Ligand SMILES: Nc1ncnc2c1ncn2[C@@H]1O[C@H](COP(=O)(O)OP(=O)(O)OP(=O)(O)O)[C@@H](O)[C@H]1O
């Protein structure tokens with residue numbers, strides 16, 4: 001019976017193509033919007049979360065602000081103080097940074113220079129194109145070795161491998177020169193919110209603080225959490241501790257996980273808001289369905305009378321028209337999904353992201369349109385089923 | 397032993413229009429046995445169609461008792477009435493009342509669809525019925541591609557396909573010319589000879605005389621019966 005009704009519904013659609021198409025427009029746009037929004041939402045979340053995760057999701061960074069109160073506080077030893085203040089910290093690696101000019105015989109590059117510990121590369125999920133990072137021993141020994149970001153390596157050594165070659169660091173206004181040996185080049189790495197990995201060079205922290213710059217101020221404490229600890233909870237504790245020492249304007253904290261969470265929340269609520277708008281067009285579409293169904297029932301009064309005379313019970317007639325409404329909305333839903341995918345593909349392409357299709361959105365969209373079909377098809381179907389057989393038969 | 401298929405006892409059907417009461421049927425009692433060939437005659441507005449609709453369970457009486465195949469239809473709901481229409485009654489109308497977008501075959505199949513018969517069996521039964529009315533070769537045609545007489549044959553095939561207890565025809569020849577009408581009457585006659593109970597309404601005395609039984613109505617009452 002369902003199959004028969006489905007065929008009847010397709011028949012009815014075929015006989016009034018234009019009218020059907022026009023009434024479906026609302027559903028197509030509504031469903032299309034739902035699909036597009038959910039797809040965009042999932043793509044945005046994926047892309048933002050992705051670029052944030054480059055910085056490591058279990059990392060909290062603390063940036064001291066240089067002012068009167070912080071003077072002399074943020075040195076390398078402060079790591080231990082911070083470590084003891086809070087549960088859940090696995091390691092703290094202090095980073096010092098400044099700008100430096102690097103030179104080979106042929107080329108010059110300006111980059112940000114980071115003094116860091118040997119564990120830095122691991123905590124940042126950094127991988128090496130060639131060579132390797134420096135060892136803990138090299139740090140202790142204050143060796144003059146350097147790891148280059150991929151862009152810097154390309155600038156300084158466009159033709160050959162950089163590893164094993166020397167570069168000259170030119171420091172400060174007086175132009176003191178130091179020669180470093182390149183021991184590694186990084187893979188290209190997408191930049192995080194705070195770091196442009198490809199444009200930086202990395203040297204041992206001790207080398208940095210003892211040989212290059214006579215300044216013991218740490219620019220970042222990179223805190224890696226023990227597994228199982230919540231970023232938000234730990235950073236709250238860190239903030240409390242930092243507040244007690246230098247006040248809230250003496251530092252800033254930043255964690256990729258928290259930013260990612262915020263971004264997901266923003267896009268999620270944006271999605272919900274836009275889905276509500278889509279819901280309105282589905283409502284309008286539903287009213288369109290109701291309209292075409294009422295017209296269809298009125299036009300086919302005689303047919304309904306005939307079917308009743310042949311023994312169709314009210315529930316059978318009701319079923320016929322509900323299936324017809326469902327078929328309409330299902331077709332609208334499928335067209336809407338196609339429309340929504342095209343729309344989200346276009347937007348994502350323009351924004352330069354990669355499209356992440358949300359398969360849930362298809363189910364939601366089809367579900368929505370079916371609900372709309374049943375809801376708005378019910379009343380016309382009821383009307384059809386309640387027609388008086390004789391009146392319907394005599395209807396001209 | 398003849399068996400009652402249609403039994404009416406003091407059946408009334410009143411229509412209230414404003415504060416005016418139309419007594420379309422005003423106390424009709426009647427018994428029709430299996431295998432009878434009955435014509436119902438009478439002037440326009442005498443209640444012929446009203447009576448047919450009541451017998452065919454398209455309408456319900458204001459008062460009185462109606463039994464189809466010995467079963468009272470009193471108090472039945474729409475679903476139960478639909479079941480009787482489907483199983484016990486085959487309707488033939490003056491205006492054919494075929495489903496315009498459907499082929500002859502699927503028109504004839506429609507009552508079987510509501511009887512819950514499988515598609516394969518439906519098709520076989522519908523083809524048999526079309527064979528009986530002599531239109532098997534036109535089964536793929538739509539009503540617009542058929543003549544009036546052919547349309548009425550399809551309608552008759554549709555009425556007999558469920559093998560109902562009663563075939564009710566309300567002026568089945570009314571929209572046809574005399575010759576075609578005569579052929580349709582012959583078809584009814586042969587259906588009756590095969591044992592089917594046929595009740596039909598006509599204004600044509602000649603056609604009425606072909607029946608073994610005539611009922612004359614006037615102002616909602618039976619005035620003559622033989
Ligand atoms: N729905 C209705 N509302 C009010 N009055 C009705 C209705 N249907 C029929 N009638 C009245 O009932 C009476 C009998 O009508 P019916 O259709 O049974 O006559 P009939 O004998 O079939 O006439 P005809 O030969 O013209 O077809 C008529 O007076 C008609 O006006």
Ligand SMILES: [Mg+2]
Pocket residue numbers: 444445446566
């Ligand atoms: Mg009549």
